[in-house]
Amino acid sequence: MRRYIVSGLAGIVFVMCGCVNRQNTIVVGSKNFPEQAILGELLAQQIEARTGIHVERRFYLSGTYICQQALLAGRIDMYVEYTGTALTAILKENPDSDPAKVFNRVREEYLKRFGLVVEPPLGFNDSFAIVVRRDDAQRYGIQTISEAARYAPSWRAGFGYEFMERPDGYDGLVKTYGLKFAGEPRIMDLGLLYRALLDHQVDIVAGNTTDGQLVGSDFTVLDDDKHYFPPYQAVPIVRSEILQQHPAIASALTDLAGKISDQDMQQMNYEVVGEHKDTAEVVRSFLHSKRLD
Numbered sequence: 001m002r003r004y005i006v007s008g009l010a011g012i013v014f015v016m017c018g019c020v021n022r023q024n025t026i027v028v029g030s031k032n033f034p035e036q037a038i039l040g041e042l043l044a045q046q047i048e049a050r051t052g053i054h055v056e057r058r059f060y061l062s063g064t065y066i067c068q069q070a071l072l073a074g075r076i077d078m079y080v081e082y083t084g085t086a087l088t089a090i091l092k093e094n095p096d097s098d099p100a101k102v103f104n105r106v107r108e109e110y111l112k113r114f115g116l117v118v119e120p121p122l123g124f125n126d127s128f129a130i131v132v133r134r135d136d137a138q139r140y141g142i143q144t145i146s147e148a149a150r151y152a153p154s155w156r157a158g159f160g161y162e163f164m165e166r167p168d169g170y171d172g173l174v175k176t177y178g179l180k181f182a183g184e185p186r187i188m189d190l191g192l193l194y195r196a197l198l199d200h201q202v203d204i205v206a207g208n209t210t211d212g213q214l215v216g217s218d219f220t221v222l223d224d225d226k227h228y229f230p231p232y233q234a235v236p237i238v239r240s241e242i243l244q245q246h247p248a249i250a251s252a253l254t255d256l257a258g259k260i261s262d263q264d265m266q267q268m269n270y271e272v273v274g275e276h277k278d279t280a281e282v283v284r285s286f287l288h289s290k291r292l293d
Contacts, residue, residue: 025055040079081237085232095230132220133220173206173228176226234260
């Protein structure tokens with residue numbers, strides 16, 4: 001919890017600082033977990049290769065709200081957000097299960113309210129994933145969150161801070177499925193959730209469907225059979241002034257649209273988190289494989 005507080009305070013200080021003179025430099029940001037750094041690096045390399053514009057990387061800026069404020073303050077020029085997060089956490093609107101409807105709503109409202117341009121989806125949907133140990137799923141014969149609700153009263157839960165606070169997170173999940181746990185959930189750093197699950201410190205966690213740790217046979221992702229979670233398509237969000245100043249950036253980002261599958265994203269996450277490969281090298285290899293370099 002202290003780590004989240006320190007990270008959050010650092011993000012607040014970052015946002016409050018005035019804009020610096022960075023003419024002819026684009027600043028790409030990211031939230032504070034590996035997938036976001038991968039996506040930030042993806043935008044950065046694509047822009048550098050296609051436009052020749054210098055890109056400054058400012059990754060691991062804490063969570064959704066800090067990145068949004070950094071955009072509005074002009075401290076960063078773009079980052080990758082997820083449509084369901086934008087709809088519920090930023091726009092404060094109710095979840096919706098239609099991906100196209102959510103995307104269009106987010107795109108319209110971000111431009112109207114904030115002057116921010118939502119670029120086309122990158123191709124993958126990174127939903128929350130309710131995860132248990134595979135041994136437990138097999139022992140109890142469960143595949144869905146509804147089936148897990150029967151056993152949850154004896155389980156210890158572990159969730160990230162943002163999941164506990166978001167309108168599309170903990171409160172709605174337990175209400176939708178009637179979940180009760182053995183005590184209050186442990187609030188944990190996202191990077192520690194799966195290790196805690198394997199070590200039996202907790203019995204159920206909320207990760208993400210593209211997490212690299214899910215490659216392999218240790219975990220089971222429970223099906224969201226009541227369709228609680230909205231679509232979370234990954235989309236670059238860009239300050240409109242930047243696109244006006246550098247029109248070539250829009251074309252560079254459009255070339256990425258639809259190029260990253262769920263499996264692609266999970267594999268890149270695995271290479272960075274599971275195999276400890278350099279993020280920039282993983283992204284460079286991916287762009288080459290898609291003939292985007």
